[in-house]
Amino acid sequence: MKKERIEKVLEKSASEALLISDPYAIKYLTGCEIHPGERFLGLLLSKDQDPILFLNVLFPLEKPEGLRIVSFSDSDDICDVLSPYIDRNWTLGVDKNLAARFLLPMQKNNIAKDFINGSLAVDKTRAVKDEEEIELIRKSSQINDAAMNRFKTLIHEGVSEKEVASQMMDIYKELGASAYSFDPIVAFGVNAADPHHMPDDTVIKEGDVVLFDVGCVYKGYCSDMTRTFFYRKEPSDIQKEVYNLVRKANEDAEDMVKAGIRLCDIDKCARDVISEGGYGEYFTHRLGHFIGIEDHEYGDVSSSFTDLTEVNNVFSIEPGIYDPSTMGCRIEDLVIVTEDGCEILNKYPHDIEII
């Protein structure tokens, strides 16, 4: 049980009670990792009673001190299971990810007076990492830096994106990670101009850019980094221009990060660099996302996210230019916000590198 985290969540909550169903939020708050698939899983938090975990009997659990477990089976009706513990006059904050197949019957059966999205209280707590988390995130990115050094050596004549990707897990495991934090992106040539390209049978050829967007999980915490290399050939002048623009966008944004500034202003800083360089229309996504137990957590570095940075926010800075006629390029680091700056977690250099 993570009592301090639960207290912070309840302090932030806009409703009397919260019903959290996201497995990662439950892991964050209880230390218990349960992936119930299509079955219901819920953690009820309220000021008046101990936390209650509603858990299908199929998932045995070593009960942590201070957690009450209410068991049910596949043949039970979820509303019947929940009702005895929920006051019909409550406004119930439900998980942002709660599936309609659970929410619609709860509404129809009026198990609470009103239902609101209650995840913000959890999300805002998760957005400020505690010391235990910071240490693990730091280590996860150290592994990712070491892995990037190895990944680039997988590139050789005749190799395909898929072949490269298939060797990455072993390298992460050797370095001490347990899993990918997301399916790795390996993109050669024009494929790099699709920000979400998945490794396919494309074979490397001289002059291609090679984009790696990769991350691993270390003791439950994620890393995430992107580098763009050039294969066996000096980039053209226009490619250098694009690369250096992306690099400047990344570094100018990282330079301005500190506690108490608007996240949208960091996005604007990077976007202005790319727009002034004439490539604004090819930077098609937000500058970054928060990260921790999950690769994408609540919190954006985007034009619409006006929240202020706080000490121990952890997020990505990942400007990109995706111009199929020139090149696709992205340079991404993770940063931890400090009082008067930030700690850049990825030490792998930003220089143009021919591999």
Place this chain on the structure above:
Amino acid sequence: MKKERIEKVLEKSASEALLISDPYAIKYLTGCEIHPGERFLGLLLSKDQDPILFLNVLFPLEKPEGLRIVSFSDSDDICDVLSPYIDRNWTLGVDKNLAARFLLPMQKNNIAKDFINGSLAVDKTRAVKDEEEIELIRKSSQINDAAMNRFKTLIHEGVSEKEVASQMMDIYKELGASAYSFDPIVAFGVNAADPHHMPDDTVIKEGDVVLFDVGCVYKGYCSDMTRTFFYRKEPSDIQKEVYNLVRKANEDAEDMVKAGIRLCDIDKCARDVISEGGYGEYFTHRLGHFIGIEDHEYGDVSSSFTDLTEVNNVFSIEPGIYDPSTMGCRIEDLVIVTEDGCEILNKYPHDIEII
């Protein structure tokens, strides 16, 4: 586009329109596989207009003939994006998996008159496989049979569950599969008595049972099979009793499968065998689940699922006994329902096998 499938879904729909958000349902209906992560993705089906896919600009797509695309970006409000295409007087059938963070604002903004769980129309259509699907499911299980023959050879003195599991993907890929259909279960000894055990550092020892619950994906379709072996030692009489009870439960259930019978009766048949043998309390889950594009699809072989079988339903038959003091054992096959029986997809024998 899969026009026939869409027509079948609309025929079965209880509402004027359906908003499907599940990526696998969208793949089934359009052929397009998009995994939007935390971003919105929706396919609107209604009798009066062509299907419309609401797609974030971050996910480029080769537009299939007959599909209308409405693009939006991260800064757009989803209700604003959807409203022009949804009649405020409709009852809107939403996806069973639609997340509360999308559903609650749709309700608050009254983008439709009422919201119901509309997935049943899709799920019931998906539960009856067409010929194209049957062929792929058959092939996926052929690969799984061949893989089981290889997996058992991975067991040797000193090996751990995790080490065995780490070699399975390469075997599947050699055999032509693209991925696991679920994280494989490898359980030694008492671990087999936990139906959802995940491979850990447990090392094999003489006399252990070895349970493999494994499946792969072939061209988008899943397989799923369980076998329980004995390591280097003849099972005890009581272990033989448990094994043969599970085997009889499996085979009696498979013998009765044909079109037009209640799925709960198949569950009862297997459950009665195990209960009469004195182990009823240790068979803690449903007998089976439907399968196809996903490992677990709508449709249960369970005491509460009273629907009738139909020709070309595909589901698992997987009785088990989980008695930590004796042994854990499960024997699972996939079957395709035919007019007067079933095709058992897994040919790997049910006999007691010492490895």
